[in-house]
Amino acid sequence: MLVAMWNGRRLSSRGVRFLETLRLGCPRAVAEPPGVASWSGNQPSKNLQIKPWELCEHRTIQFRSSSMTFSCLTRMKTYRDNLLKTSASHHPGRPLCGMKIIDVGCGGGLLTEPLGRLGASVIGIDPVAENIKIAQHHKSFDPVLDKRIEYKACALEEIVNETAQGFDAVVASEVVEHVIDLEMFIQCCYQVLKPGGSLFITTVNKTQLSYALGIVFSEQIAGIVPKGTHTWEKFVSPEKLESILEPNGLSVQTVAGMFYNPFSGYWHWSKSTSLNYAAHAVKSSVQEHSDPAESALKGDTEVPQADTSSSPRVQEELKK
Numbered sequence: 001m002l003v004a005m006w007n008g009r010r011l012s013s014r015g016v017r018f019l020e021t022l023r024l025g026c027p028r029a030v031a032e033p034p035g036v037a038s039w040s041g042n043q044p045s046k047n048l049q050i051k052p053w054e055l056c057e058h059r060t061i062q063f064r065s066s067s068m069t070f071s072c073l074t075r076m077k078t079y080r081d082n083l084l085k086t087s088a089s090h091h092p093g094r095p096l097c098g099m100k101i102i103d104v105g106c107g108g109g110l111l112t113e114p115l116g117r118l119g120a121s122v123i124g125i126d127p128v129a130e131n132i133k134i135a136q137h138h139k140s141f142d143p144v145l146d147k148r149i150e151y152k153a154c155a156l157e158e159i160v161n162e163t164a165q166g167f168d169a170v171v172a173s174e175v176v177e178h179v180i181d182l183e184m185f186i187q188c189c190y191q192v193l194k195p196g197g198s199l200f201i202t203t204v205n206k207t208q209l210s211y212a213l214g215i216v217f218s219e220q221i222a223g224i225v226p227k228g229t230h231t232w233e234k235f236v237s238p239e240k241l242e243s244i245l246e247p248n249g250l251s252v253q254t255v256a257g258m259f260y261n262p263f264s265g266y267w268h269w270s271k272s273t274s275l276n277y278a279a280h281a282v283k284s285s286v287q288e289h290s291d292p293a294e295s296a297l298k299g300d301t302e303v304p305q306a307d308t309s310s311s312p313r314v315q316e317e318l319k320k
């Protein structure tokens, strides 16, 4: 088992299973991006911090560096082999079979495809239409993935109502440091989760080290990431994330540091969260019910695009 306890918290068996499996498969082939990125008229949500050109740049770099990312994921094969042994009695080769997952901010589908390969039924969403086009194109080479994965060009805030309580898990990898209104984004994650469902977030901590490595080194010196991709002010510390998750009905189970060793090509769990970290939170199984009288207030509350009125924090505010 990779992580069962962290910071004195226990990861639920479902969380452990999910997390173990996430460190597994990888897309087999890397599709070439079709030509130069262009902004295809798909408007970003109000919760998006990135400007259109930055998003396109984002997409391009993602594919330029894809071999690196894929190598990160492929080298996690050892975990997959272990997992398949332990889960063989249920769905051999498909340990996530039966799970409905939404990969929010899926980009070109780097994490979406491994999730589908592990048997999950996945919806990957991203407001950048060009990202979705590439992700669609890539999965179309694999008939199995083609059936298990659906992609949609939209922001999470735009599909909250139609997908409310629709997912066993929400994955948001390297997304929260790009949204303008983090609390609203988290409320949307809450809304689309089934009661008892899991939210998995990976992001960059807000530390001096992350500034030095994530911005100065990665962007300005090595050029791993395009300049201006990250703003240090937008980086989110684990404490800040926890302070938003908990009052919004998402109980934090695990916060684990992640460390990438460029020499071995492996991601490792680390005690230190000073650079990258992952957080796992669970939505309470007890259903929140929206009082019709309170629902009538929805029209009065100015929540742009996303209807987050049944999130615990908003319910609290409405009661006042």
Ligand SMILES: CC(C)=CCC/C(C)=C/CC/C(C)=C/CC/C(C)=C/CC/C(C)=C/CC/C(C)=C/CC/C(C)=C/CC/C(C)=C/CC/C(C)=C/CC/C(C)=C/Cc1cc(C(=O)O)cc(O)c1O
Residues within 6 Å of the ligand: 003, 019, 022, 023, 057, 058, 059, 061, 062, 065, 066, 068, 069, 072, 073, 107, 171, 173, 174, 200, 201, 202, 204, 210, 213, 214, 215, 217, 218, 224, 225, 226, 229, 254, 256, 260, 262, 267, 275, 276, 278, 279, 280
């Ligand atoms: C218990 C529990 C909570 C479980 C969670 C389960 C779960 C979801 C697990 C996921 C496991 C996993 C494999 C996560 C990967 C996370 C991650 C960092 C993904 C990167 C995705 C991405 C957009 C890749 C683009 C290609 C690229 C540039 C890859 C670089 C690979 C890499 C991280 C190399 C290390 C280089 C280095 C010097 C690191 C220093 C650490 C640091 C602070 C880095 C920040 C800069 C950086 C490289 C961030 C990734 C990134 C990239 C881009 C882009 O456009 O290229 C955009 C972004 O917004 C990014 O955040």
Ligand SMILES: C[S@@+](CC[C@H](N)C(=O)[O-])C[C@H]1O[C@@H](n2cnc3c(N)ncnc32)[C@H](O)[C@@H]1O
Residues within 6 Å of the ligand: 045, 047, 048, 049, 055, 058, 104, 105, 106, 107, 108, 109, 110, 111, 125, 126, 127, 128, 131, 154, 155, 156, 157, 172, 173, 174, 175, 178, 179, 185
């Ligand atoms: C760094 S990329 C992460 C890509 C992918 N998750 C991965 O790990 O490879 C961040 C993505 O989040 C998307 N994004 C930003 N805000 C979003 C929102 N509110 N809803 C959905 N996606 C969003 C961006 O368009 C961008 O493609």
Ligand SMILES: [Mg+2]
Residues within 6 Å of the ligand: 174, 175, 177, 230
């Ligand atoms: Mg980022």
